Amino acid sequence: LQLNAKLCCCLGAGCSSRGCQLFLMCIALQVYHAACNGELYSRPFIESFEETPMLVAVLTYMGYGILTIFGYLRDFMREWKIEKCHIAREREEQKDFVSLYQDFENFYTRNLYMRIRDSWNRPICSVPGATFDLVERSSNDYNWTFEYTGRVVKDVINLGSYNYLGFAENTGACATAAGEVTVKFGVGVASTRQEMGNLDKHEELEKLAASFLGVESAMAFGMGFATNSMNIPALAGKGCLILSDELNHASLVLGARLSGSTIRVFKHNNMQSLEKLLRDAIVHGQPRTHQPWKKILILVEGIYSMEGSIIRLPEVIALKKKYKAYLYLDEAHSIGALGPNGRGVVEYFGLDPKDVDVMMGTFTKSFGAAGGYIGGRKDLIDYLRTHSHSAIYATSMSLPVVEQIITSMKCIMGKDGTTIGRSRIQRLAENTVYFRRRLREMGFIIYGNNDSPVVPMMLYMPAKIGAFGREMLKRNIGVVVVGFPATPIIESRARFCISAAHTKEMLDRALDVISEVGDLLQLKYSRHKVLPSLDRPFDETTYEENEE
Template sequence: QKDNRHQHVRFSREANQNAPHTSSLYKKPFAESFEETPLLVAVLTYMGYGILTVFGYLRDFLRHWSIQTCHVAREKEEQKDFVPLYQDFENFYTRNLYMRIRDNWNRPICSVPGAKMNLVERVSRDYNWTFEHTGRVVKDVINMGSYNYLGFADNTGACADAAVEATEKYGVGVASSRCEMGNLDIQEKLEQLVARFLGLESSMIFGMGFATNSMNIPALTGKGCLILSDELNHASLVLGARLSGSTIRVFKHNNMQSLEKLLRDAIAHGQPRTHRPWKKILIVVEGIYSMEGSIVRLPEIVALKKRYKAYLYLDEAHSIGALGPNGRGVVDYFGLDPKDVDIMMGTFTKSFGAAGGYIAGKKDLINFLRCHSHSALYATSMSPPVAQQIITSMTIIMGEDGTTLGADRIRRLSENTTYFRRKLREMGVVIYGNDDSPVVPMMLYMPAKIGAFGREMLKRNIGTVVVGFPATPIIESRARFCVSAAHTREMLDTALKATDEVGDLLQLKYSRREQPLPSLGWMAKESLLQD
């Protein structure tokens, strides 16, 4: 088995023998779906990119001789002798392929981005280099691309009312960093609530989720330290690791054999040239991987981390609120002790319907970051109404508002996720990720189908996100559905019906997995039993 993602992977209890808090894990099957790209599809995909490349260079030749207008940014003639401002291949891809499917992205939303939304209609007369608004609005588009996992991104309800009150009391902005004149009691209240929600000693909040990773990892590691990073980690984690100056080594996605080999080699050989022991070894992983829909194999990583005396940095941007019986993320999902994770990071931009991020852990760690984190020292502190939005939504999730609304949303998200994934699998399309992950990638493969899928779904009033190279491997272009607790069963059925129609139209049903027989009605089952 070349990769742990192939076929259905079921994790066993034996993998966690060395972890003291994992003895009661895996009470239910834990499966991850992955299918190899069919050979014919892979060949046709490479051929498609090859044809696009040939025509792209032909168009560049026409642009060079001013036969065709060039819209893309280029260096001036006097700049070409120096270091180029623009990378040639990235520019080539942007001007020859990205622009052909650009109408699927950056589309203006003119309503609340909830379960349904309104989109501004626009047209292009120059192959998506510029757009003109028609003045019309595409109404009631089912939003299948938002990270609004628990449905808190609304303009009505308890969260919105509390945010309005906070705006009237504090204003909309602080205009200062926390360490100067930007520290408010509402921010301290939120930090205490986050620590209590996660079951940790202390926490610290930041105004931007991306900066939470990119600006705090350099404060935690430096020269002489080793970072072991999953190959599919988010760009913010990659940037933070590079800025730290640490040595970076990458292990295969969710592959524990690859991670353990790197840990053994790091301890056996030490630093390059000097062979001195590493000052610090930091394992960096995510809870849910946003492009794969896979859940981190956290119990096994915790066991390895303890065995080899490393540190663990867990990014719960997509998993906090969306996983676990209490909505406390992947740690809650596996029933682990949160203290087994050294640095717990997450964002408020998804399940909480707000903005910003947090880092939680031991009190000594948080006190250190308050003095050394660039994001804490230089960035503007979190807006008060945003902080109040998070406080209210988190209180609802915890059930401290006196209702069962939070528990109901967590349960509904889990039911919607299971239902949507099962129906897609029965449909015959290829989907990736864990059965409990609300991020559902559906494989498109061929470049021409990326834009076509987004357009055809929008014609049926379904808003989706389509993703291609370089955000994914070149032969693994995909559409990414994000399931929400705000979706009703009728909305999901409408989206599934549209996906089925477009799947037939574009021939997207690539799955070679055996499909279950059509379910019989209960009357037919009874008659068969009687016979």
């Protein structure tokens, strides 16, 4: 407000109109943003998390309440053998067994999850590319068991796979190279890297990955989840402090817990929350003894796969340097998907890879393969080779998978002599902007960053989770729906993953179906309107946002 007043004085403003005041407030906010972040950000950083409408929140809680009441009623009817379906009850000979789940988890699985279980674990029988073939199934016992009908649903548009650059394919250079390597080396390695499982292809991959990331050295692992969960315990232990984003992936959470370190959680992408924890850690030290922490490790992700948000990396690095902490960056979803050359969130912000102490990522998404990597200084990687459980005990990465990664990475880097990789990166960026803008234009509430290919669309009510997935599949669109406990109870959503393999015709077809189903289920909750200019659909400057 003080800044606004100063601007009014400087402009000699005597205007009291609402339009003038709003204009000056916008300028004030821009100046404030520039003053705070101007030296850190070289590009606009725009993320949207529209607040849940009050009526929708109330109705969502009511929906869960009604389902819970009927759940207890059904449990009562099962206990007295009134209900005909007895699959939800334990068998008499197993009643003395130790429970696998807590009471609430049991209740939720029996009475809520089972109602919409058909929306998950759907089997496909083709390459998970821009489209896939789906094996149809049905259930005669309320989704407790499924039977195949023998019918295959052809050419379902795939909006669920993490196939960001379209390398999940069975034709082309990657598939050919992987096939040739399979003939030469076979599929399995049957040993660990430290014994007889270290092949020249593994070392070629690691050198290429280090070059791609812009770091001194890199190390590859056969499983993305284990890359986090088995390496973090080698980097931190007792007497260390881990600061973890509240929305970090389960692999990061498990790795932090296994390390034995003290864990503190900061609010998602909230730099004030992170800085407060850093200050408190330095001022107070370890609990009881108040000795200084041996190490402070910050765990963050590049793109958060459930929110579609991008880490505020320039600010995290600034805080890390200010308080002498270490930074562990998980680029599972951002490597290949962000940056003009696909080098991830570090390149996206134009930062130096050396400012990130541990660069982690996976090959399962943008590269269409499997496994993960860690990159950084050579002494760090040499240390992990001898101390990481995933490096010492895990079987080496399969050679066809290694070749898939090498070939796709060379394509992205342009080392194959073509511009295919660059064109895929550009197409993904265009598809992402177009898809997000069209959804917002239709009136849906969309979460995340404008440049994130992970696009969460809010459903909210529990009954609409299964309904949306089923209605979309009826129209040959495959989507992923997510609900509690994977999300907060009132923030159920559909999650779309955009790919460079999607053509504009595919996206338009999917958008038309989403709009149709959105009208059917009344999902257009947004109170903001986006006015489109259809002349140049990929140009962000052709859109103007207004709030009702």
